[in-house]
Amino acid sequence: MRGIYIIIKWEISRIYSNWRRAVATFVVPAAVMMVALCIFPYLINYMLTGSLSEKPVTIINAPDSFTEYVESTEGTTVYSYKYITEDEFSELWDSGEIIKQLKSGSLYVMFRENSHTAYVICNGNSSIAGSKADSFIEVVMDNYNDTLASQGQTVYTTDSFNPVTKLLDYRSDANFGAARVIPPVLVLLIYYCIYSLTSDMFASERDRGFYDKLLMTPVSPKSIMLGKILASTILVTGASYITFIFLFISSWLNRSNSSTSLIPFGLFLLPDQLAVIALVIPVTAFLCAVICVNIVFSIRHMKDIILNLQMPLIYLMADLFYQIFSLNPGWLEFAIPVHGSIAVIKTVFLSEYKAWQLICMLVASLGFALILLNKTFKKEGYNR
Amino acid sequence: MISVNDVHKSYTKNKETIKGVSFEVKDGMIFGLLGPNGAGKTTLMQMISTLLSPSSGSITIDGLNAKDNLLDIHKRIGYLTTEVRLDPMSTPDKLWDFFGELYAIPREESASRKKEIFCKLGIMPFKDKRINELSTGMKQKASIAISLIHNPPVIIFDEPTNGLDILTSKQVTDYLIELKNEGHSIILSTHIFSVAESLCDEIAILVDGKIVAQGDVDSLVKQTEAKNFEEAFFKIYVEHHVEE
Numbered sequence A: 001m002r003g004i005y006i007i008i009k010w011e012i013s014r015i016y017s018n019w020r021r022a023v024a025t026f027v028v029p030a031a032v033m034m035v036a037l038c039i040f041p042y043l044i045n046y047m048l049t050g051s052l053s054e055k056p057v058t059i060i061n062a063p064d065s066f067t068e069y070v071e072s073t074e075g076t077t078v079y080s081y082k083y084i085t086e087d088e089f090s091e092l093w094d095s096g097e098i099i100k101q102l103k104s105g106s107l108y109v110m111f112r113e114n115s116h117t118a119y120v121i122c123n124g125n126s127s128i129a130g131s132k133a134d135s136f137i138e139v140v141m142d143n144y145n146d147t148l149a150s151q152g153q154t155v156y157t158t159d160s161f162n163p164v165t166k167l168l169d170y171r172s173d174a175n176f177g178a179a180r181v182i183p184p185v186l187v188l189l190i191y192y193c194i195y196s197l198t199s200d201m202f203a204s205e206r207d208r209g210f211y212d213k214l215l216m217t218p219v220s221p222k223s224i225m226l227g228k229i230l231a232s233t234i235l236v237t238g239a240s241y242i243t244f245i246f247l248f249i250s251s252w253l254n255r256s257n258s259s260t261s262l263i264p265f266g267l268f269l270l271p272d273q274l275a276v277i278a279l280v281i282p283v284t285a286f287l288c289a290v291i292c293v294n295i296v297f298s299i300r301h302m303k304d305i306i307l308n309l310q311m312p313l314i315y316l317m318a319d320l321f322y323q324i325f326s327l328n329p330g331w332l333e334f335a336i337p338v339h340g341s342i343a344v345i346k347t348v349f350l351s352e353y354k355a356w357q358l359i360c361m362l363v364a365s366l367g368f369a370l371i372l373l374n375k376t377f378k379k380e381g382y383n384r
Numbered sequence B: 001m002i003s004v005n006d007v008h009k010s011y012t013k014n015k016e017t018i019k020g021v022s023f024e025v026k027d028g029m030i031f032g033l034l035g036p037n038g039a040g041k042t043t044l045m046q047m048i049s050t051l052l053s054p055s056s057g058s059i060t061i062d063g064l065n066a067k068d069n070l071l072d073i074h075k076r077i078g079y080l081t082t083e084v085r086l087d088p089m090s091t092p093d094k095l096w097d098f099f100g101e102l103y104a105i106p107r108e109e110s111a112s113r114k115k116e117i118f119c120k121l122g123i124m125p126f127k128d129k130r131i132n133e134l135s136t137g138m139k140q141k142a143s144i145a146i147s148l149i150h151n152p153p154v155i156i157f158d159e160p161t162n163g164l165d166i167l168t169s170k171q172v173t174d175y176l177i178e179l180k181n182e183g184h185s186i187i188l189s190t191h192i193f194s195v196a197e198s199l200c201d202e203i204a205i206l207v208d209g210k211i212v213a214q215g216d217v218d219s220l221v222k223q224t225e226a227k228n229f230e231e232a233f234f235k236i237y238v239e240h241h242v243e244e
Helices: A002-016 A018-024 A028-049 A064-072 A086-095 A097-103 A125-149 A163-169 A172-208 A210-213 A220-255 A273-299 A302-325 A330-334 A339-349 A355-377 B041-048 B066-076 B091-104 B107-120 B136-147 B166-181 B193-199 B219-224 B229-240
Strands: A053-059 A078-086 A107-112 A115-119 B002-009 B018-025 B030-034 B056-061 B075-083 B154-158 B186-188 B200-207 B210-215
Touching: A002 A220, A002 B091, A018 A172, A018 A220, A018 A339, A018 B229, A028 A172, A028 A220, A053 A086, A064 A125, A064 B041, A078 A125, A078 B107, A086 A097, A086 A107, A086 B030, A097 A107, A097 A125, A107 A125, A115 A125, A115 A302, A172 A210, A172 A273, A172 A302, A210 A220, A210 B075, A220 A273, A220 A355, A220 B210, A273 A302, A302 A339, A302 B075, A330 A339, A339 A355, B002 B041, B002 B066, B018 B041, B018 B056, B018 B186, B018 B200, B018 B210, B030 B041, B030 B166, B030 B193, B041 B075, B041 B154, B041 B186, B056 B066, B056 B210, B066 B075, B075 B136, B091 B107, B091 B136, B107 B136, B136 B166, B154 B166, B166 B186, B166 B193, B186 B193, B193 B229, B200 B229, B210 B219, B219 B229
Parallel strands: A053 A078, A053 A107, B030 B186, B030 B200, B075 B154, B154 B186
Antiparallel strands: A107 A115, B002 B018, B002 B056, B200 B210
């Protein structure tokens, strides 16, 4: 145990003694996460609406003043309009087409002349559609009402809502979008950090001959390896927590109503949900560290080691795109090492997680890690 | 005392790198392994220092073998190779403290020994400089100091003066003689004749994984009827080397 402790202390102090290493370990993951969150709303928006810029809106019973307003502002907004009557809307509703369109992110606005109300209809379960509706109210309806008011006409009351207060009541709204992006990006970052740390702690040190120097000390090879694995687990867990805190702060500082603003907008998790994520992160980091170490000690040459360490990154990139499309993980997904971690974090964001999912993921991940660790201990390269 | 008995090592099924090597190194003696590149010097040194295990045969250090007493042997061995590159962002001082902890040397003892060895090898002026800011000679000196942190009775040096300038090389060889006089057993591998001649009490000439001649410099010269040690080596090499 003493040997493990000394190695952990040494590896952590090495990171702190060099500002470049410290920045690479603690700041880069948070920055990457934020960049990812800036880009993915556009991507998801594109996948849901088929458009990056123009957002199609269907107007039901549009008053003449509205069509005139739209014509006068043509080219100044990102919305494209389709006009239908209430009868046509009813027909489409009966055929199930409206529900289908709403689920894919479409926006409908129904004008009621008698009550002077404009109902903005969107899929309330989707934060993208929600923020899109909010953005429409702000950009189009408010300006339209201003125009009406300036002409002395009666304004339309819009079914406006504040997404932040709505999120507090129905927090799955904000977390819905987050569930698609944050879990796979977080796990991808965990692996990336572990990969860069193990490349340095094991592969480079073996290449430099420094690892042999450690092996010549009276500390057992198992303690040296475990010390390094635990050091990288601790460092990456710390970096992931910082990323997470940064994410929450950004989420709550950002009050923009733009449909392409950062998601998750108004991110909200309860203490028990945070505790689950806080547990999943170190287990995932440990598993990733063991996978990397096994790769390092299975291959002799440095170049091949680096190439092989990058292979799981390709798998995780593919998983990231799968996660954007898929929302409800199947039961078997929790038992797949690394992927199971993404599935658990995802269900936590959706407030749908159950204890068995967490236990299944923990057993599968730790079991796989221990088997792999045992195999690594038997490799010739590990003690030389 | 180091005892190497009929040691074989093969990395692949068809080729043996070390073919039945045996020798003994007594306390207070410098034993040299001399041979061309690829003769198996480094493999043999790594086996003695427990970094590699022999395919067959045995190696004991003070009667202890690596299989049963690995960590005890590590306390008795100091292994140095020019191939070692220390952590570039650390300083000699920090590395010393780290290895001191690994060897469980009490702090006060470690501090006084650090001062002694750093002064002897001239490390003091750059002890707080980062390794990547040091010259090759300085790095090598730091590496030597750290290898000897636990004052090991057995020292294994693979090409100790390789890549060093004349001054540093002299400093290192003088220090090796000092260590020998203190009673340390030293095995060093080299392909530099002057180093072998000036330092070693006994030399084994390794050709194609076999010890083909062994003895002190004078006896090897006499044995081959050569004018000097360099000629003696080439005669032995030509006689025993087999082209593959």
